Amino acid sequence: MTIQLPNPSQHAARQRRIFQSLLLPGEDRARVTEVFRALSECGLRREDPRLRALVAGLEELPRDATLDEPSFFDLTRQGLLVLEAAISGHLILPEFGDFAASVREVFAEAELERGGKVADYIPQLGRVAPEQFGLALCTIDGQRVALGDAETPFCIQSVSKPLNYCFALEELGEAAVHRHMGCEPSGVSFNELALNRDGVPHNPMINAGGIMSSMLIQQNEPISDRFDHVTSMWTRLAGGVRPGFSNATYLSERATADRNFALGYSMREHRALPAGANLVEGLEFYFQCCSLEMTCDSLAVVAATLANGGMCPVTGEQVISARTVQSCLSLMLSCGMYDYSGEWAFRIGLPAKSGVSGVVLTVVPNVMGICTWSPRLDAQGNSVRGIEFCRRLVERFNFHVYDGLGGGVRQKADPRRRSKVDDRQLLVDLCWAASEGDCEGIQRLVLRGADVDASDYDGRTPLHLAASEGRIDAVRCLLGLGASAACRDRWGNTPADDAEREGQTMVAELLAPSQATRSA
Ligand code: GLU
Numbered sequence: 001m002t003i004q005l006p007n008p009s010q011h012a013a014r015q016r017r018i019f020q021s022l023l024l025p026g027e028d029r030a031r032v033t034e035v036f037r038a039l040s041e042c043g044l045r046r047e048d049p050r051l052r053a054l055v056a057g058l059e060e061l062p063r064d065a066t067l068d069e070p071s072f073f074d075l076t077r078q079g080l081l082v083l084e085a086a087i088s089g090h091l092i093l094p095e096f097g098d099f100a101a102s103v104r105e106v107f108a109e110a111e112l113e114r115g116g117k118v119a120d121y122i123p124q125l126g127r128v129a130p131e132q133f134g135l136a137l138c139t140i141d142g143q144r145v146a147l148g149d150a151e152t153p154f155c156i157q158s159v160s161k162p163l164n165y166c167f168a169l170e171e172l173g174e175a176a177v178h179r180h181m182g183c184e185p186s187g188v189s190f191n192e193l194a195l196n197r198d199g200v201p202h203n204p205m206i207n208a209g210g211i212m213s214s215m216l217i218q219q220n221e222p223i224s225d226r227f228d229h230v231t232s233m234w235t236r237l238a239g240g241v242r243p244g245f246s247n248a249t250y251l252s253e254r255a256t257a258d259r260n261f262a263l264g265y266s267m268r269e270h271r272a273l274p275a276g277a278n279l280v281e282g283l284e285f286y287f288q289c290c291s292l293e294m295t296c297d298s299l300a301v302v303a304a305t306l307a308n309g310g311m312c313p314v315t316g317e318q319v320i321s322a323r324t325v326q327s328c329l330s331l332m333l334s335c336g337m338y339d340y341s342g343e344w345a346f347r348i349g350l351p352a353k354s355g356v357s358g359v360v361l362t363v364v365p366n367v368m369g370i371c372t373w374s375p376r377l378d379a380q381g382n383s384v385r386g387i388e389f390c391r392r393l394v395e396r397f398n399f400h401v402y403d404g405l406g407g408g409v410r411q412k413a414d415p416r417r418r419s420k421v422d423d424r425q426l427l428v429d430l431c432w433a434a435s436e437g438d439c440e441g442i443q444r445l446v447l448r449g450a451d452v453d454a455s456d457y458d459g460r461t462p463l464h465l466a467a468s469e470g471r472i473d474a475v476r477c478l479l480g481l482g483a484s485a486a487c488r489d490r491w492g493n494t495p496a497d498d499a500e501r502e503g504q505t506m507v508a509e510l511l512a513p514s515q516a517t518r519s520a
Contacts, residue, residue, distance in 0.1 A: 012073075014084060019072045021087050021444035029066035032058050035083075042086045043096040043143030049240065049315050050142065054079035082142075088447045089418060091141040092367060099415040100145050106392045107135050107147050116376030116384035119356040122252035128154070128357070128375045133385055136300035139368040140308040150296040154373055155249045157355030158190070158205075159299070160289040162328050162336065164213035165204035167233055169324045172216060180216065180272060181209045185335045185342065190381070191259050199270035205335040205353065208263045214286035215277045223281055227288055234292065237302040239314035244293035253287040260286070290355075296371040303361050303369020306351075329363060333401075340380040340387075348390050349400030360386030364399045367416065418449065426450035434462035434478060437471030442478060452483045459489040467495035467511060470504035475511065485511050 022030040022038060035058060039051065046055045057075040061067075067075070076083060085091050093099050111133050120126030134149035168177050179200075186202035188194050194208075195201060201208035218226045235242045264279050273279065294302075305312045306329060309322035332351035337344040337360075344352065352362040358375035360383050370393075374385035394400050398412040430450045433441030442462070446452055455461045463483045466474035475495070479485065488494055493501075496511035 011080075015073050015076060015080060016069070017443050017447050018076070018080070018084050018087055019069055020440045021447050022072075023440060027066075029068050030072055032061050032065045032067065033063070038087050039083070041097055042089075042091055043093070043100065043139070043145065044082065044086055045142075045144055048082070048142055050082045051079045053077075054083070084447075085141065089449050091143055092139045093141075093143055093415050094418045094449075095415065095422065096143050102396060102413075102415075103135070103137065103145055103393070104147060106389060106396065107133075109392055110372075110385045110389035111148070113385050113388045114376075116378050118358070118375045119377055119381070121356075122249065122256055124155075124246065124249045124252050125357060125375070130376050133372075133374040134296040135370070135372045135389065136296035137368050137370045138300040138304035138313060140304055140313050140366060142304075142313040143368075144297075144300070146297050146300075149373065152373075153244055153293040153295050154357045154359060154375075155246050155290065155355075156243070156292050156294050156299070156359060157290045157357045158210065159353050159355045159359050159361050160286075160292060161205050161210040161213065162332055162353045162361075163234065163237070163302070164210065164217060164230070164289055165331070166320050166324050166328050167230065168204075168213045168216040169327060170320050171218065174323075174327060177213075177216060180212050180274060183331055190338050191263070193259070193262055193266060195266065195270055195272065199267075200272045201267070203331055203335045205331055207260060208267060210290075211260060211264055211283060211286045212267065212272070214289060215273055215279075215282035217285075219274055219277065223285060226285060230289060231292065233319065234294070234302070236315075236317060236319045237305045237312060238294070238298040239301045239305075239312050241294075241298040241301070243298075245288070246291045246293050250287050250291035253290060254284060257283065257287065296359075296373050299359070299361055299371035300369050303363050303371055305369070306363045307365055307367060307369045309366075329365060332363065337382055338380045340378075340382055344387075348394050349402055350390070350394070352390070354382045354386065356381055358383040358386065360390065362390055365401075367399070423449075423451075427454045427456070430454075430462050431456060431460075431465050434471065434474050435465040435469050437466065437469065437474040439473050439477040442474060442481070446481050452478060452481050453487060455487065455489070458491075459487075461487050461489075461495070463487070463495040464489055464493075464498050467499040467504065467507050468502050470499070470502065470507050472507050472510065475507050 019030055022034045054075055118128060118130045132149045134152055136146045136150040138144050181201045181204050182196045184202050186206055191207040201212050203209050204213050218229055231243055260283060264283050267273055268279055305319060306325050310320040310325045311318045329351040332353050333345050335341050336353040350362050350364055352360055354360045359373045362370040372386040372389050374383050376384050378384050396413060398414050403412060426445055426448060427450060430445045433445060453461055463478045466478060485495055496508055499508035499511060
């Protein structure tokens, strides 16, 4: 895809429209607080790397500062595209405030769940306060929500598996990786001593497959470099947030790892390991990857990177290829939720991976990544609240992969679409601005997505109204925005006809040639 950069005059026109849309009625300077309000209303954060220069410039100013056009232009040389998309409602979830409010409700409903038991096979997990509940989401445009204990670090455990699989795929390619593992659900428990008919792990999402991915990643490098490689990949996936490491968890995992050692030896016996693999080192590397610590907030960005085909939404870096992400998401959908995977795919219909620390990483492809964390687990080892949150979310919104089929399941909301009410309101406001001759208002509403040629129940467009009222500047402005002078209302009149009838001769003259050229 080639991206067409705007030429300098288009760029200036866009800056002007954004500036005008930030002005409060009757003011000609933009308030700094308005810029921040516009950003946070659509879920963008001040720390967003794409907005760094803009925010740094704004934060140097006093809180109550206002900006004239030239200084606004100066500040928005970077970050303009994001700001424009935010203000004009062109981010993936255009009515983000409403969506975030629903998410808060769903979160509160899921919080009522008090069932389940914290994993206690190692003391580091057993000691975690069970009541904690965090949620974060990040859209593919970097819109963010963080609730509850979203900033509390926890060990990622099995959520390391899908990503280690990605790292192995990136390095070795699908054919080489899948010589050492399959892509079928195992049908048995995640840590079962079982391999498939070819003597390799059933898939990369269960323990045997997770160990295998760890064996494959940078196999010939020193273990320290392999660990650095993995942490640096996580940092890039998370938009620059480096994972922590719980040494206590690692030591406990290693000390209680008879089953994982048994899996390793069984794979070696079946000659499933890559040639020259150091079994103990590979297992230790696997425990280390499980002991990385992250928060819901940073994992949501990782999930959003997957939702976005491997490109991190907040840095714009293509961290892993879309092909790799496709393989990973396919297996997360069929195998990511332990023995609940089939039912999860059936009911929730989204790729996800859970871990025994109570984390659930869920991907809504092309929309967003979600991470929940709450330590109490159900009988299958999945976080009770994590499952409940996703179940309720998918009940409200059409996120299940098959919700869109044949326009089915219409009772669910689609947060990717602006509501009809909103579109109607935009038209009402645009007609009003046109008849009042409010050019700034017109620009602002068109920037927000109002259709310049939409008409009311009488077939009258904003141009009809501006023409009847003799608002010559508004007529010029609407024509400049591409309004058609040839449209007819339900009495068959064009805007020029209206101007003539109302005695607005200047407007009639202005419209006559454009009408002629348009209808020619
Ligand atoms: N460290 C855990 C194990 O290998 C991972 C458990 C999990 O989250 O599924 O037993």
